[in-house]
Amino acid sequence: MKWYHRLGLSFINIMILGGALVLIYLQAIPADDWTLISANAGTILLIVVILYIIVNVFVSLCLTYMREDNTIAKLVKTLVMTILIIAIFDYALFPVLWLFGYTFEGDNVRNTLILASLLRTFIKIWLGRRWGGDVKQ
Numbered sequence: 001m002k003w004y005h006r007l008g009l010s011f012i013n014i015m016i017l018g019g020a021l022v023l024i025y026l027q028a029i030p031a032d033d034w035t036l037i038s039a040n041a042g043t044i045l046l047i048v049v050i051l052y053i054i055v056n057v058f059v060s061l062c063l064t065y066m067r068e069d070n071t072i073a074k075l076v077k078t079l080v081m082t083i084l085i086i087a088i089f090d091y092a093l094f095p096v097l098w099l100f101g102y103t104f105e106g107d108n109v110r111n112t113l114i115l116a117s118l119l120r121t122f123i124k125i126w127l128g129r130r131w132g133g134d135v136k137q
Contacts, residue, residue: 009128024093029103030103086110086113
């Protein structure tokens with residue numbers, strides 16, 4: 001795969017993830033309870049993005065020494081990482097946003113992250129095959 005194909009694939013992945021995080025932000029509603037720290041809409045969006053990055057770094061550090069000798073091991077590591085990110089982010093986001101006076105209704109965060117993860121996976125597979133896969137050119 002050529003370098004500009006990899007760059008395009010990375011850009012598309014970031015756009016899908018960014019869209020999912022903005023959708024999660026749009027699902028946050030102000031709570032009627034008291035708030036510890038007041039925040040505006042821009043701060044809440046920044047909190048959602050930073051918390052996702054922190055969770056992603058934490059999970060990456062936890063899985064650093066997981067061996068990736070073959071394709072099946074890489075797939076298992078990716079699956080484990082995705083499950084951990086979705087689970088930890090979902091449970092970490094509620095208390096953090098509660099401090100700022102916001103809440104969510106239902107399992108919207110988890111469902112949004114699962115759909116974004118599936119969409120990113122399918123697009124990565126489709127574009128990887130369309131743009132040449134692992135062939136070095």
